[in-house]
Amino acid sequence: MLSPTEKEEIVAAMAHYDLKKAAGIDALRIVQRHRGWVSDDTLRDVAAALAMDPAELDSVATFYNLIFRQPVGRHVILICDSVSCWVMGYENLLEHLQRRLGIGMGQTTRDGRFTLLPHVCLGACDKAPAMMIDDELYGCLDAEKIDAILESYK
């Protein structure tokens, strides 16, 4: 069931387009913001709100990188794996992150705190290597900095 707030936000998103369906991506992002991810049931509810078949909406949902169709942790770490960060040694950082968190790419820590995902260029190449946690961007990373940043997320 969608919450009244979610419903309201979805209705508001529809106003931006000529077709209800077009708000599908916004609607998915809205529920994801509230729930962290989009479960099958949630997807069905969103589809119903947009008068779409779940298949049609899931076709869209699974196309994009940042609609999570599997549960994620409380915080999602997007680590940039593109060329500038690669040149700047992101691979070592990744190793460090994985060791620190005890998880591999695409996994969630056992305490449900972090999910680690690769992401394409975050547009912070001048501050490479970079990563993003939830809505915050972090650049010029090194191992120590990462440790400190992780500490600030509970």
Added chain:
Amino acid sequence: MPTIYIDNQPYTVAPGLNLLQACLELGFDLPYFCWHPALGSVGACRQCAVKRFKDEKDTRGELVMACLTPADQGTRIAIDDPEAVQFRASIIEWLMLNHPHDCPVCDEGGECHLQDMTVMSGHNYRRNRFPKRTHRNQDLGPFINHEMNRCIQCYRCVRFYHDYAGGTDLNVFACHDRLYFGRFEDGALESEFSGNLVEICPTGVYTDRPFKRNHTRKWDLQTAPSICPHCSLGCNTILGERYGELRRVRNRYHHQINGYFLCDRGRYGYDYVNSERRIRQPLHFQRGQAPAVPLTVEAALSKWTAMAAKGKVIGIGSPRASSETNFALRALVGPDNFYAGVSADDQRGLEIVRAILADGSVPATTLQGAGLSDAALVLGEDVTQSAPLLALNLRRMRFRKAAVMAAGFQLPAWNDSGVRELAQLNLPNLFIAATHATRLDDEAWRTLQASPQELVRFGSAVLAALEATAPPAEDVDAVTAMAWETAQALLKAQRPLVATGFSLCEPGLLQAAAAIAAHLKAKGRDAQLFFCLPEANSMGLALMQPHSLEKALAAVAQGTAETVIILENDLFRRAQPATVEALLAKARQVVALDHLTTATTVKADLVFPAAPLAEAAGTLVNNEGRAQRAYAVMPPSGTARASWRWLQAMAQAMDRKGLENWKSIDDVAVDLAKALPVFKPITELSPTVSVPTLDGKLPRQSHRYSGRTAMRAHLSVHEPKPPADPDAPLAYSMEGFDGPQPPALTMREWAPGWNSEQALHKFQGEISGPLQNADSGRRLITPAASAGPAPISSAAPVKSLADAEFQVVPMTIIFGSEELSIVAPAVAQRAPGPHVGLGPDNGFAVEGQAVWLRIGDLLTEQIVRIVPGLAPGLLAWPVGLPGMPTITLPAVAKVEQ
């Protein structure tokens, strides 16, 4: 007509084609995947690349996708250019990176477009050394088997299922090289057209699931051209047989009827032929006592002789029996004693349609023609359920509308992605008025849900609005308002269509449709009519103008008829049980001819095993009045034979003259045409007439047919003489006429290098044109314009409904309402159980709740299903659904507490 140059040779091609179409029409083999003649071009697979040169001096050229490049005047291309050849081979190499190479265990093997294109492209050596990705398959229900690993991502499935057929539950998921085509979750595909995926998919992702149980390679199937017996549209089919079993039905292209597609009832309903309920030898019943005693043919006929000696014989015909068979019965009992085997309402409806089409001014359009309409009114019919292919064709209206707009941008109609962009916000002028929301409503500009009486009123209002000069006042009711809008749209159109039927048993709807169309015609529009009729040969039966079933009942009741012959008909589907029981009890002797054991055959004294259409030739007349001949794919099982042959034998046994000279079905047709001149054109269906070049029979078995001796070796090592079939220009053999298959006899689309159904273009003169530029089937009726439209009879009034009372309206269900297809297990799985339908806010019951209903004398407990949009005060009664008794209309149902 533009001239194009292929490898420096000039060719004249039709205007408006793309290069792929042009090359194929000219006979060049150019591989492709994502293009499909019915779906157009999207340029996804990149398989159809050719080299294009700017002019004669250009030697470098550039690669272009033939399917996306117009074949304009002066276009110069090379198909065999080395760069193009290498690129096309690379496409296959890429597609093969993840393809499992499992042809030997794949059902598609041997008729696989991917195999053909692989050979055509010349890729044969594997360089990839990395692991392949794999997918999990889904359970897509009883019709379709899913094997995603074979997918080559051509998108044709989604483009057909979703974009073309309007299905919403199949789609493409994920991205890059992890694309997945399927459903959101496991479950039966919902579209009524899902079976076409088998043919649309160029490889073995979607295969025919019932066929899988007893899979047979294409070349090992004995095939024959047939006509679908499951509704009135007359779609062309190809039957495939092995080991005396009907194993599959495929689409047989007819450019004016079904085109490239069939509905799932037509494709999967065939299993009744293999049913345990088949009657394979004559049976004798002691009145009221099971089991039946099997008889030899001789014993049965002598029993008949004894019966026939006792008094007058009458015959009850059938809308699902062939015209020849109905005529044979008519000849046996005499025209005065020949009765229609349909309810009085159906009989009346059929007669009205016959009269409109024969004497009116507006022609019945073809299925393909319906899709060309620029405005259409569907009046009182849920066409997806009663005439599925009409729904599929009406879905073309939106695309056509967009194609017209696209032409304004110099964008050809084959540019599917471009045209669809325009189509998405542009609903066509399609108006649907029915008792409930229909599956086609998503395509409609406006819809109306109302009782049959209101629908007739709506029809009359449209007619009135065609003449009205001023729009109605603001505050008119919904019916009048929509009638005005509908009339305006129809008037604005060049080719308006009015489609209706008598699923609701409302003659007023037929008359209103005819009157509206006639009016539009009189105003100079190219108006068209489309009538959905109840059964495969309803029109053929109507053209014989038999007496009504009620008269037969009366004759028996009055004792004027001693013996009743019931031809391929279960009377319990025609009238209320008590009425039929009374008839059968009253008649001294009842003889039934049928394929399957039915409620009627078990009540007969003598039953003859009638060969179904798969085992005996017959001519069916479809809803537009087109006669088409179906041919047997296998000899009759047991001692079954075509009913007209039984009737001929019965005539002989009772010394009745007139039938004795019939050697073949063509002889019957000739006599039929003599007796009833309207049938004259069916004599031209005889292949000797229609195909003068045909000297000798066409083989039903392919040139690669295997195991002819081995498959019988456990019985005898001697290969028997192939059975003769005087009723078909076809032989039960691999040998025979080696020339091209005439249009009406196409039963294997197969050409060198083209083993899949995509070989079809080799049989067409132009892509999507008629097979070999010839029409097939013959129209029996064309409008004579001798009569103006009949007045619209107002609908039978219902008594005003008391509390807890509902007006009963019939509801047709694609999987369930038709008598033969529901016997097929796959179709039965998709059929709902017995139930009644109520509207969403009925105030009495929710989905799944059981209610007691009193309808006249009948007290019955039924499960309620909510029918979306069902107009208030109505209760939908699924007609023909097993377990649902037949009731006579008008009827009122009272919910009992």
Added chain:
Amino acid sequence: MQRPLTQNIRPNQPPLSLAEYEKAGGYQALRKVLSSMTPQQVTTAVLEANLRGRGGAGFPTGRKWSFVPMGDDAPRLKYLVINADEMEPATFKDRVLLEGDPHQLIEGIIIGAYAIQAPVAYIFLRTTYTEAFRRIDKAIAEAQAQGYLGHNILGSPFSVELHLHASAGRYICGEETALLNALEGKRANPRAKPPFPPVIGLWGKPTVANNVETICNVPHIINHGAAWFRGLSRVADGGTKIYGVSGKVKRPGAWELPLGVTIRELLEEHAGGLRPGLALRAILPGGASTDLLTADHLDVVMDFNGVAAAGSRLGTGTMVVVDDKTCIVGLVANLMRFFAQESCGWCTPCREGLPWLAKILTAIEQGQGAPEDIAILKEHTRLLGPGRTYCALAPGAMEPLQSALKYFEEDFQRHIREKRCPWRS
């Protein structure tokens, strides 16, 4: 030196509010347009300014606008779409403008919409530009409240609605026709051309897609004239350009400079040269989908024609500097994994070819290459070239690969021969 695009941007400070922007001369161009210019005059001004698109392809902006049907017969609905997807690896120039001066963007959009008479405009922003989203969202609200957006702008008959759409993330969304599909709420597969978006675009209506940097130039052209704009540049194409440098240089960053600086100037003067102990090996001049250049190309002029003459593309004008301690094979493998991952999956060569190449390159980098791999790689640079795929993604992916094979084939051979990466210790 004039820096019109970044003149209002103050490092590490929030962007100008509407009032501040107005005080700095903002929305004067819009006033001028609405009070004294016809749509045609606006388009002509942009045409004469020689403004070429900054999204990568360099198509003349005024010409693109002139394809839109105008006049009474034209569809009422038309759209202007601003491409703020910026997901091309190594590219971070639009972010500077999006975060730095949202009102400049909005003013440009309103003028652009006026030029093509579009009543609706969208900003298509990548999800992960969260800061930009907040700032633009706020600026739109301000502009709306002030009457710069919405009905009858500044009392003129012209109205425009501006919507901010955040994407759900896919590089291909940056391709303008894929972007239209994404805006329609569909999978972001590109569309066939023809039809071209200015004729049949968003929801089948005429649509212009412009890059952020492109549209931000428009108010300045209006304010100061085409001649002034052309004068900003050192070359024939007009204006300044936001250049960026990343990689192991002393001062990575982005700067607004006259169009037509040389690579050397960028690298040495602005980015401060390579970090100590490193030597220059290669340059990826304009984002992930441009051909590598080498130390021999330092004097190449960074404009559309200059880079093309050197065998590469200006692309987005943001370059990656590759030093001698960085493995070229690894670099190309990284790029190829990106492209394979971001293929939309519509056309065969890209969907299937790129992952194969990515696997081969990764194998070579890890010392598991086979001698015949080089031939397969080379063959693919032709097979996935322009015109063979549905859109420009795969051909773009071939650019770094083909140039790496051209300048550094020996690196590939060594990996295969030595069965290891010589650059890894």
